[in-house]
Amino acid sequence: MEPYRPRRSVLYVPASNDKALAKIAQLSCDAIIIDLEDAVAPADKIAAREKLAGIFANRPARRCEMVVRVNALASEWGADDLLAVAKFEPDGILLSKVATPRDILEVGDVLDDNFAPDSVKLWAMIETPKALLNIGAIAELGRDPASRLACFVAGTNDLVKDTGVLATPDRRYLVPWLMQMVLAARAGGLDMLDGVSNDFRDLEAFARECAEGAAMGFDGKTLIHPAQIDAANRAFAPAPAALAEAQLVKDAFSLAENAGKGVISLNGKMVERLHLAQAEKLLAKAAAIGA
Numbered sequence: 001m002e003p004y005r006p007r008r009s010v011l012y013v014p015a016s017n018d019k020a021l022a023k024i025a026q027l028s029c030d031a032i033i034i035d036l037e038d039a040v041a042p043a044d045k046i047a048a049r050e051k052l053a054g055i056f057a058n059r060p061a062r063r064c065e066m067v068v069r070v071n072a073l074a075s076e077w078g079a080d081d082l083l084a085v086a087k088f089e090p091d092g093i094l095l096s097k098v099a100t101p102r103d104i105l106e107v108g109d110v111l112d113d114n115f116a117p118d119s120v121k122l123w124a125m126i127e128t129p130k131a132l133l134n135i136g137a138i139a140e141l142g143r144d145p146a147s148r149l150a151c152f153v154a155g156t157n158d159l160v161k162d163t164g165v166l167a168t169p170d171r172r173y174l175v176p177w178l179m180q181m182v183l184a185a186r187a188g189g190l191d192m193l194d195g196v197s198n199d200f201r202d203l204e205a206f207a208r209e210c211a212e213g214a215a216m217g218f219d220g221k222t223l224i225h226p227a228q229i230d231a232a233n234r235a236f237a238p239a240p241a242a243l244a245e246a247q248l249v250k251d252a253f254s255l256a257e258n259a260g261k262g263v264i265s266l267n268g269k270m271v272e273r274l275h276l277a278q279a280e281k282l283l284a285k286a287a288a289i290g291a
């Protein structure tokens with residue numbers, strides 16, 4: 001299994017915004033998505049793409065995944081974006097408007113043909129009705145390392161636009177689809193990132209949305225503003241109480257008297273070896289992020 005890579009806080013930075021780009025090195029997010037797609041106006045697309053060299057020359061020294069979101073391959077910029085981005089060997093290339101497994105496979109072929117190293121992964125926006133209808137088949141690609149597929153990103157703004165559901169603070173009409181994404185991602189062994197919160201001034205509402213995302217099983221949240229980073233890092237890290245509980249489970253199973261047992265009783269609750277595996281995973285996650 002791949003070691004745990006924290007993706008609690010994943011910040012979009014428009015490639016056309018110099019002030020925002022200048023901030024990257026000082027931010028404490030786990031990953032950055034340099035955006036060439038929706039945050040960049042058509043007139044700025046080419047100039048934005050030409051900024052990539054400078055951005056990658058100044059990539060943060062600390063551990064921070066660098067991902068670039070490219071325009072759809074079918075758009076007038078997509079193919080050139082892809083070739084330009086591949087040269088910088090980012091940690092990931094985020095594909096917008098993915099609809100079928102073929103959309104991933106085609107990009108994978110282009111990367112292979114251009115000798116992009118295996119470390120360049122593909123991330124996929126799940127943001128169209130068609131992607132949701134095909135999500136099981138798309139996620140299945142995650143089982144084949146040759147596909148490069150590593151992560152799904154919920155594109156809630158586009159989903160609202162394309163389906164006509166009402167966007168409410170509790171996201172009640174989106175939750176069924178969000179849960180479907182989490183399920184598919186787990187089936188494919190992929191990471192799953194929650195969509196953005198547009199209201200970046202209301203940090204209380206944001207913290208609530210992060211907590212809900214963590215409870216739904218997301219690995220982290222995509223962000224639009226630096227002010228959102230801390231809350232996401234907190235919400236998607238293991239909670240202290242959960243860590244204490246995990247340590248108790250681990251300690252209990254390491255007692256000599258429990259060595260051969262599949263199930264034990266701990267403080268009046270049944271604990272099985274599957275809980276031990278879950279506890280070990282949580283402890284490893286905390287160690288990886290230094291929690």
Ligand code: COA
Nearest residue numbers: 011012013014019020021023024035038039196224225226
């Ligand atoms: N990444 C890095 N820095 C950012 C940032 C981001 N996503 N968003 C804002 N900042 C910086 C600003 O440049 C500003 O810097 P300054 O102090 O040097 O002036 C500082 O943080 C404070 O920004 P603020 O004034 O609060 O916001 P703003 O009005 O400049 O920008 C948005 C608001 C929404 C336009 C901006 O946050 C943004 O473009 N976010 C990303 C949008 C995006 O990528 N969307 C596509 C995916 S959904």
Ligand code: MG
Nearest residue numbers: 038127155158
């Ligand atoms: Mg979108």
